[in-house]
Amino acid sequence: MRLIPRSRGGALVRFGVGALLVILFTAATTAVAGLLQFKTFVADFNQTPPISHAQVTIANPGHPQTLLLIGSDHRAGEPFSQANTDTMMLVRIDPNSSTINLLSVPRDLKVLLPEGGGLATDKLNAAYSIGGPNLLVRTLRQQVFPGLRINHIIDINFGGFEALVNTVGCVYTDVDHRYYNNTALTDYSSIDIQPGYQKLCGSDALAFVRFRHTDTDIVRNARQQDFLRWAKAQFSESELLSNRNALVKVFGAHAETDADLHSLDGLINLFDLVAFSAGHQIKQVPFPAILLPCAPVPTTASPAVQQTPCYVTADPGAEQAAFHAFMTPTKPAPAARGSGSGGHPGSGGSPGGPRGGPGSAQAPGLTADVSDGKAQAAKLGNIGMPVYYPRLIMAGSTYCTDGTCAEGPVPNSYPRAYLIHDQSGKAHVAYRLTLVMNPGAGQYYGIQGTTWQTPPILGSPTQSRTVNGRRLLLYFNAHNLNQVAWRSQGAVYWISNTLTSDLSSQQMIAVAASLARS
Incomplete structure (x- = not known):
């Protein structure tokens, strides 16, 4: 078993942002509610300040948009040097596509980041701690996906995830095996979930999507995307509409976004697009990860000794192929023939x-x-x-x-x-x-x-x-x-x-x- 140490200043947040799309679809279904409803949303979003000088490109109304969803333990007003992100998910919403495309980028991806006036090898999630969402976006654009244009950044913290899951009434989840870790004994994030299809609420849902004690970064990303699909598929528009005000308030209190989503025009532009795509399936585009082995920790090492980082890398051509698949709209499937x-x-x-x-x-x-x-x-x-x-x-x-x-x-x-x-x-x-x-x-x-x-x-x-x-x-x-x-x-x-x-x-x-x- 390879356990991942806690981050400095608190638990290392590892969770999916499935509830985030749930909230976007919820808010989008209120487009018919008119201008007053959107003004209320703007007020809710303004509970937290916008991301300063966000590296985003504003899309024209009705055009495709690419969102960067970040899961972090950052609290508004605190320095990013005291925060970590372990979930980085790209979402492509295209009115010409029959699917909403997802591409999770591994937190352990090997990149070069600024250090001491030069560049040093580090993991992708360190970009967030060094320079916040803006350095993360620049690193993705320059070293991972050339040509990437982010239209919106949405950074939600762990408290928001738990609150959103509880507000929608929890999520029925297909748990693939027994998940257990006793924090009191190991000083690692705790979890105690049995295998089988079941309803997971706040803290259990968070523990499930955070888990990586015996998994790789790729397995955790897949678990997060599955949780997102289950959350989206579980709730009808009418069910979400009944909770829309509470959901938007929770989202506004726990999420940081670019300044455009603090404006009336920006919200209407995004929500109109999401409302148009609300019935579309989720399409998961896999990242072509190559796992680099970890150097083993000596058996005589002190528990305080940090393990040598385990990196993820990828062939540049395979990265571009994944990015192309992510950006390409999915055509509706023709009717099946035969017995299917x-x-x-x-x-x-x-x-x-x-x-x-x-x-x-x-x-x-x-x-x-x-x-x-x-x-x-x-x-x-x-x-x-x-x-x-x-x-x-x-x-x-x-x-x-x-x-x-x-x-x-x-x-x-x-x-x-x-x-x-x-x-x-x-x-x-x-x-x-x-x-x-x-x-x-x-x-x-x-x-x-x-x-x-x-x-x-x-x-x-x-x-x-x-x-x-x-x-x-x-x-x-x-x-x-x-x-x-x-x-x-x-x-x-x-x-x-x-x-x-x-x-x-x-x-x-x-x-x-x-x-x-x-």
Whole structure:
């Protein structure tokens, strides 16, 4: 386990800014409320001063915009030298695109930053501590993505994240494995979350998206973007509208933005664009990261000794390809043909799907495994719903047990049977089987079952496909298949991909099609 030390002056903030887009969509839906409502928003935003001399380019009304979303522990009025940022996410909102594009930039990206009158190698997030958002923008533009133009900067602190999540009523989250760390024992950020689909509120949601104790920067970025998708998909416009005033007040109290978002024209320009895109899917563009190994800490070293920095780098050509994909609008997908229905961005209805045809469940890289799945189901026992397990799993993967994957003292995490409460408070039976491919790379996938037939995560399938007589619901994010679900009488089941989508579409469909009742 490689633990990341706390930052000076407080906990090192590592969280996604999914709630930030929720607030933008909320505010945008009030465009019809008129000028008075926007004047109220300006007053709320003015609770904190604007970022001084922000390095932004003001976009013309109706044109695409690129936002830089920053997650930090900075408080307005304090020097940036006492603050840290560990979330840097670019958001592209384009009226000509069928998706809203996201690109998370690793905090550990190796860059050159000013030091002692010259330049020194450092991590990208150090740019924030040295020169605030403006140096961060210049570094991104000069060393990572030449041609990048930021139209707005939005910097939200950890208190704002917790408050926003609680104000929207928390977020149902597909937790891929057990997350545990005891701060009192290790002096690192605490977390105690069991695996399985569940509702996460303020501090637990923050801990989940901050977590990087046993993960890489890339895995954490993927977790943050997934949380954003779950938050956006969970709430209808009417639900957000009912809380809009409280949300905007929270946002104004905890976020720092460029001066244009403190003006009436700037807010209307951005909110009109966001309102137009409110129904669009989220498309995650991966950063082409190459992880540089860390120098090991000597076993005799004092706990106070800092670990040699672990950097992320990337091929410049691959960086430009990712930036091009981020900036390029997604064309609406044509209607799918054959037995599938629906489509997803950049597809003809079934990219990455099995080549064997509509009824096929063939996929390389899988292995038959019946006995271990049966043993997992037997350990669960009679939980009040049928338990299904896969007869095919990824080659080289194994089921997590309390003796192999557990990170904390609480037993019965693997497999896990529990109750989940829906939005009305009604309890439903649920279970989770967790499989691990590579724990160091955050590669956990799982099988989820519940008697809750309408969980938000399964609200909008991209397409469906019938395999072995079973109608499978497919949930794509761009070209990655995140979930494959199917419904039976009284229950719903799904397989969740790893955070970094390590299972191919073929493999996901084949595993789901192999589910058998214990």
